[in-house]
Amino acid sequence: MGLRRFTNADGPYYAADCDFHPDGTFTALHLYPATDVRPRSGYTDATRPLLNTLLAHKRRHGVGRRDEYPAATDTDVTAVLDVLVMRILDFDQTCSSSSLDQVLEDVGSKSVSGQVRGRTGAGCRGE
Structure with a gap:
């Protein structure tokens, strides 16, 4: 499982397991740490x-x-x-x-x- 760092208007966030699996499925978890613009941390299940x-x-x-x-x-x-x-x-x-x-x-x-x-x-x- 890989981890990648991205940035949006609210600041940095991380995507874990964001590549296709060998069986072709896609599951990912986006993790959002608190920033000055994003007062609370959170996550999004990005499974499709x-x-x-x-x-x-x-x-x-x-x-x-x-x-x-x-x-x-x-x-x-x-x-x-x-x-x-x-x-x-x-x-x-x-x-x-x-x-x-x-x-x-x-x-x-x-x-x-x-x-x-x-x-x-x-x-x-x-x-």
Whole structure:
């Protein structure tokens, strides 16, 4: 696991584990120390659930992380969205159906479809 230092308008921050893993997944933790502009320290989980779900689906079908997947169908898109919903519910079992609908709308089927095929194309916390 590597550690990198970055700077934004609030001052320096660190990213731990910010490279792709050998299995193609991406998880990272951003650590923000207190500064004159940032009065409190904190962290952000920068894991990318949608990207990881897409990459896992492609990997199961023998398609590389950066390879296009022109054979992807609507069934593939549905499978990715189904797994994404399950991951959301695993994370937050109180997530309402309207919140799930909003997440899926934000993701957008066209966007997912394009990403599954290899083209460039809010979480639920009960808040």
